[in-house]
Amino acid sequence: MSGKKKLIILLGPPGAGKGTQAKKISREFDLVHISTGDILRNEVRDGTELGSKVKEIMNAGDLVPDELVGEIVRSCIEKHSSAAGFILDGYPRNVTQAEFLMCIADGWPVYAVCIRVEEETLVKRLTGRRYCPGCGKIYNVYFSPPSTEGICDACGTELVQRRDDREEVIAERLRVYHEQTRPVIDYFSSLGRYFEIDGSKSVPHVAQALSELVGVIEK
Numbered sequence: 001m002s003g004k005k006k007l008i009i010l011l012g013p014p015g016a017g018k019g020t021q022a023k024k025i026s027r028e029f030d031l032v033h034i035s036t037g038d039i040l041r042n043e044v045r046d047g048t049e050l051g052s053k054v055k056e057i058m059n060a061g062d063l064v065p066d067e068l069v070g071e072i073v074r075s076c077i078e079k080h081s082s083a084a085g086f087i088l089d090g091y092p093r094n095v096t097q098a099e100f101l102m103c104i105a106d107g108w109p110v111y112a113v114c115i116r117v118e119e120e121t122l123v124k125r126l127t128g129r130r131y132c133p134g135c136g137k138i139y140n141v142y143f144s145p146p147s148t149e150g151i152c153d154a155c156g157t158e159l160v161q162r163r164d165d166r167e168e169v170i171a172e173r174l175r176v177y178h179e180q181t182r183p184v185i186d187y188f189s190s191l192g193r194y195f196e197i198d199g200s201k202s203v204p205h206v207a208q209a210l211s212e213l214v215g216v217i218e219k
């Protein structure tokens with residue numbers, strides 16, 4: 001792949017706000033947003049061959065095989081060959097994926113930013129999360145409810161809960177995070193490419209901190 005592109009990776013446990021923040025940063029810095037979770041959910045929703053392969057794994061809160069997600073990321077990056085850079089959310093999820101990404105991003109500047117949040121807050125964010133299957137808008141029944149319960153303010157569609165945001169699945173997702181994804185922090189740390197921000201504050205506060213950090217990284 002030719003040309004130097006910036007690659008920003010958002011790390012952090014499920015519920016840290018990676019998706020919300022990645023959307024904001026991608027608009028602000030003109031980066032292509034790649035969310036492997038969103039892409040996989042769309043495959044499941046559309047009933048594709050890939051979707052049927054990954055559906056049960058995702059519903060159980062476990063990780064989809066590295067080769068499948070690696071291919072998704074590689075083809076997304078290839079598809080946007082003229083982009084200034086990328087912001088990845090949900091990838092890499094383990095050290096094998098991190099190594100694969102560093103191979104794809106041969107020589108590009110790569111930065112990993114972890115959004116840190118206490119576990120208690122995460123569980124509330126995840127169990128309260130609802131999304132609109134119509135327009136993709138995200139709500140939280142505790143922190144940012146829609147004006148009419150269960151209905152999207154933007155397009156009037158009925159809101160739904162992600163199957164993996166049920167309490168029993170959340171425990172498994174957090175276990176997988178601690179076991180497999182936390183070592184990714186050490187990986188980028190040892191490369192001198194690791195940063196952290198406090199993700200416990202409100203969405204605009206976290207967005208401000210992240211924007212300042214990415215602004216500094218840009219220079």
Ligand code: AMP
Pocket residue numbers: 014036037038040057058059061062063064065066069089090091092093097164173
């Ligand atoms: P997310 O929306 O990032 O929380 O991802 C939802 C689910 O999609 C995860 O629990 C995994 O089952 C799957 N998934 C997303 N990204 C990856 C990845 N990089 N590696 C493996 N599985 C993934």
